[in-house]
Amino acid sequence: MSCTLGEVKNRADLIIYWGGNPAECHPRHFTKYTIMQKGKYVPNGRKGRTMVLVDIRETPSAKAADLFLQVRPAKDFETLTILRALIKGRRVDAAAVAETGLTLEQLEDLAHRMKTCRFGVLFFGMGLSMTRGKHMNSAAALTLAAELNAFTKFVTMPMRGHGNVTGADVVMRYTTAYPFGVSLSRGYPRFNPGEFSTIDLLVRGDVDATLVLGADPGATMPQPAIDHLARTPTIVLDPKVTHSSRLARVHITTAATGITAPGTVYRMDEVPLPLRPPLSGPYPSDEDVLKRIVAAVKRKPAWEPAGV
């Protein structure tokens, strides 16, 4: 369950950031969309909103928060699961709660705030989705927000990392029905993260060639994945020299989208934003290069034996 940032600005009276540091990583988030603005149904602006930060350490974002809850590292899934029990009025043993680094009173207070707000929003960051438990931590946040809709309006939104991650998800979704981890090897889309997601494919060595588009796996992925990229033919389309392009067999320099090439980016709330390039440059756009590769592949003779 999600919404646009405009709705957050105009309606949200409870804003929770979980496992993220927007003050440093999304610096305009507070001021443009979430806590500082006056909204149509939040006429008092900052005074009309409550901001809660849940994180493993006190980051600069804690200064902006009304309530800061410090959980122990890798205890997010437990904390979210306790909250799911508390909002349903289930009793949870206070001694068992201690392992999360928070007290039962703190969590009961948070559960009460979540249930009694008019419009709540839970933003979760990489501190949740990239620690032990991974997709299940995100699933816990999404399920909690979905269940809160039995009491009030509650939405959730991931705080995305660098690059146009949301755009990749949206386009994959409207072309294949799945956001990521899709295999088209049988001619129709199959979705199975863990089997078809990039890191897993590379770590297991299940691919024999890689095309990298708008990403730098050489800088972000685990070492076994990078080793496999270096071992097999890798093609990188990027405006600049990156860690991935250094280990690639082929690097095609492309125009920088938004600077010398037009395009569309998706904001974190999936609102598409068109880009008009202010400059012109000598390099082709990613789209041009891919179209020419597809046309060249079509000209190649079919590899399938006739009659199969």
Place this chain on the structure above:
Amino acid sequence: MLTLTLKESPHVPLEAEVISPDVVANLTPGEVRALPVLLGKRRCRLDDWFDVDGDAGDEIEVRGDASKVKWIGRGMTRGRVTVVGNAGTHLGAYMTGGSVEVTGSAGDWVGGEMGGGTIRVRGDAGGQLGAAYRGSPSGMSGGTILVGGSAGIELGMRMKRGLIAVGGKVRDFAGLQMKGGTIVLTGGAEIRTGAWMARGTIVSLVPLRLLPTFAAAGPYHPTFLRLYARHLRPLGFALPCEPHEGAYRRYTGDAAVPGKGEVLVWQPA
């Protein structure tokens, strides 16, 4: 018996759901050799990758390191598949009958959404054993999976019925969102066992670290476990259930769902 010997390990996964008694049983040797397998997106013949010997029937033996061969025994309803070596992902997925045996280790999704039959892995198994596929409401709905070694994450995720027994240690989220059935862990588990379970039973012979949403409900001598003990003993799993040996501590949960699942942890006397 049909014997398939892998000529060389494929460098990318080979999808071979045709390795199933239901597919090969009534085929001539020539037809078996021509069965399609997929190497990446390339369609190959079965005999491009395997030496095919013997007559097709209800018994198939696969030899060699088939750890990149996916979907062996997919949807089988009868017969017997033996893998002498390792097996790849989705071994015995959707099967409803017959038996699969692996002498080595197997990949992820062993017995994914199976409905019946028996899978036995002597070595280690990967994650999502007997689990529901992504987006699917329920995992295995019957049958038995036995693993001699360890198993990976999300063991028995959303399983509805059936029995999973693991000799070694399993990783996080065993019995995740379980709806029924029984999981026996003789080697213990890492964290978050039974997370979000609604019903079903997890038996552990080693102390577990459970989620705070599980509540202790005292010592317990369940009668039904004697039945499981008798069933599992000849299969190589010893379940203690005599009162003089100790007792099971019963934990109920997961309160977050809220669920009526139970986790039984053995405590020797």
